[in-house]
Amino acid sequence: MTSLMRAVRSLDPERAHGLAIAALNVWNRMGAPGGRKGDRFPRLATRVAGLDFANPVGIAAGLDKDGRAIDGLFALGAGAVEIGTLTPLPQAGNPRPRLFRLAEDEAVVNRYGFKNQGLAAGVARAAAARRRGVLGINVGANKDAADRVADYRTGVAAAVGTGRADYVAINISSPNTPGLRDLQQGAALAELLAAANAVRGTTPLFLKVAPDLDSATLDGITRAGIEAGIGALVIGNTTVSRPGGLRSAAVGEAGGLSGRPLAPLARQRLRDFRVASGGTLTLVAAGGIGDGSEAYARIRAGASLVQLYTALAFGGPGLVWRIVSDLDALLARDGFAHVADAVGVD
Numbered sequence: 001m002t003s004l005m006r007a008v009r010s011l012d013p014e015r016a017h018g019l020a021i022a023a024l025n026v027w028n029r030m031g032a033p034g035g036r037k038g039d040r041f042p043r044l045a046t047r048v049a050g051l052d053f054a055n056p057v058g059i060a061a062g063l064d065k066d067g068r069a070i071d072g073l074f075a076l077g078a079g080a081v082e083i084g085t086l087t088p089l090p091q092a093g094n095p096r097p098r099l100f101r102l103a104e105d106e107a108v109v110n111r112y113g114f115k116n117q118g119l120a121a122g123v124a125r126a127a128a129a130r131r132r133g134v135l136g137i138n139v140g141a142n143k144d145a146a147d148r149v150a151d152y153r154t155g156v157a158a159a160v161g162t163g164r165a166d167y168v169a170i171n172i173s174s175p176n177t178p179g180l181r182d183l184q185q186g187a188a189l190a191e192l193l194a195a196a197n198a199v200r201g202t203t204p205l206f207l208k209v210a211p212d213l214d215s216a217t218l219d220g221i222t223r224a225g226i227e228a229g230i231g232a233l234v235i236g237n238t239t240v241s242r243p244g245g246l247r248s249a250a251v252g253e254a255g256g257l258s259g260r261p262l263a264p265l266a267r268q269r270l271r272d273f274r275v276a277s278g279g280t281l282t283l284v285a286a287g288g289i290g291d292g293s294e295a296y297a298r299i300r301a302g303a304s305l306v307q308l309y310t311a312l313a314f315g316g317p318g319l320v321w322r323i324v325s326d327l328d329a330l331l332a333r334d335g336f337a338h339v340a341d342a343v344g345v346d
Helices: 002-009 013-029 070-075 119-128 148-161 180-184 186-199 215-228 260-277 292-301 310-315 319-333
Strands: 046-048 051-053 057-059 080-086 099-102 107-110 134-139 167-171 205-209 232-235 256-259 283-286 303-308
Touching (some): 013 070, 046 303, 051 134, 070 080, 080 119, 080 303, 119 134, 119 148, 134 148, 148 167, 148 186, 180 186, 180 215, 186 215, 215 260, 232 260, 256 310, 283 292, 292 303, 303 310, 303 319, 310 319
Parallel strands (some): 057 080, 057 303, 080 134, 134 167, 167 205, 205 232, 232 283
Antiparallel strands (some): 107 256
């Protein structure tokens, strides 16, 4: 599997992405070792939003957009897998090329634009998958939707209706759908969360926001999340900013930057939300997490869960297991009996 991933990384980035998902499916059907190996560390078991996670390391939305590799991703040892973003209607996304590998920086720039086969196809795959951990379904709005709030309501209802989504994530963080991030503001966000709450039943809602936020927007999101009773806030998606010192030729491409250079910004936004909410919002850290030390730092900064995406393109499929193992060792070193005890200690 590792040698195959090396070969895949030598290809065009978007083709490599598709082949990696296909390889995970094949690997799983051939009898992927480990299965539920991610639950071998009792210290890492945690409960978030009423859900039991074998460990706090999850796969972020965007990696498996259409739910094609759910079983294979769980077999890597992840405590959770989040598929999507799924939109009500199939969507081709933005014109190619739209994915760029910044190898020298261990980063990626993408402008996919919610490319996916639509809710019906993704939800059907989720329903057919074996349950080996917590499964999240991430939903969004079609680019040309006349009523984006209606699209989110449709997405939440469909994900909940299958009985297969343990939680539904509302994605208003992508920079690649014009105007989408406007839903992070004031009355628009309150309306969106109310519409989603009306159809979610007892399934927890997670809200995914961007790292590119000013203080007023951050405070508004915090208030709206608390008032709506969301299960968790996911911080965050890619950034439209470009940190200094990037070396790769594709750094000037339009789109969202993810990977190692995103870590300082994502870490700071996590701390900002922890302070703004006074610890009353459950936080999920995503962006720039590539090893156990960074995952542990996010937990100590206030994250109850962490999510991986871009780092897998550089660290390979064994990265999940390494981070899970390292987290257990770090918690033991510092005398924590349970991962929840370390959340926000810094």
